[in-house]
Amino acid sequence: MDNRSVAKYVEDAEHLEMPHRLFTLVFPIDPVNNCVLLGMKKRGFGKDKYNGFGGKVEPNESIESGAIRELAEESGLLAKRVDKCGLLFFYFENDPVAMEVHVYLTSDFSGQVIETEEMAPEWYSADKMPFEQMWADDSRWWPMVLKKQKFTARFWFFSDMTTITREEIVPVKSLEF
Numbered sequence: 291m292d293n294r295s296v297a298k299y300v301e302d303a304e305h306l307e308m309p310h311r312l313f314t315l316v317f318p319i320d321p322v323n324n325c326v327l328l329g330m331k332k333r334g335f336g337k338d339k340y341n342g343f344g345g346k347v348e349p350n351e352s353i354e355s356g357a358i359r360e361l362a363e364e365s366g367l368l369a370k371r372v373d374k375c376g377l378l379f380f381y382f383e384n385d386p387v388a389m390e391v392h393v394y395l396t397s398d399f400s401g402q403v404i405e406t407e408e409m410a411p412e413w414y415s416a417d418k419m420p421f422e423q424m425w426a427d428d429s430r431w432w433p434m435v436l437k438k439q440k441f442t443a444r445f446w447f448f449s450d451m452t453t454i455t456r457e458e459i460v461p462v463k464s465l466e467f
């Protein structure tokens with residue numbers, strides 16, 4: 291297991307046996323207008339879905355610096371600070387590798403939003419998210435973000451990558467393990 295993974299604090303013994311691949315996911319927030327910046331993914335995994343900005347954590351970086359790097363690469367925004375709000379675990383039928391996604395919010399950023407090769411960014415009202423064009427899990431945990439409630443969540447996806455067959459969402463006081 292990657293020594294940056296926090297799976298051992300959340301996962302049961304059965305799932306701890308799976309390798310976990312680390313990802314980040316960052317949502318820039320405009321608190322004045324209650325808006326969130328989403329990106330329409332133009333290629334690769336999650337193509338044609340809106341999501342936050344993120345990707346794989348590289349071997350030589352912390353999870354937080356990976357989050358800041360991916361946000362800059364995909365949106366042009368430079369975050370001075372990111373705040374972890376959630377931790378997602380995904381299991382896909384017939385895939386032996388679990389995804390561990392560290393979710394962050396940031397309201398402390400500079401730079402101009404730009405369209406990149408990977409993402410077409412667009413601001414949305416935080417309480418009118420385009421869930422029908424997002425991953426199926428998003429509508430399940432986004433209400434925790436709106437309530438400012440930190441959470442861990444686990445989702446089991448059918449092989450169509452759309453149908454959730456089981457889910458667990460747990461409010462937590464802290465994500466510092």
Ligand SMILES: COc1nc(N)nc2c1ncn2[C@H]1C[C@H](O)[C@@H](COP(=O)(O)OP(=O)(O)OP(=O)(O)O)O1
Pocket residue numbers: 313314315334335336341342343344345346380389391425426427428
């Ligand atoms: C399965 O449900 C998912 N829901 C949500 N909300 N987000 C997800 C889900 N599955 C993956 N993600 C996120 C996690 C990452 O932020 C991206 C995937 O990262 P990607 O594969 O694009 O990683 P990169 O390093 O950017 O990829 P390249 O090697 O293509 O640059 O989606």
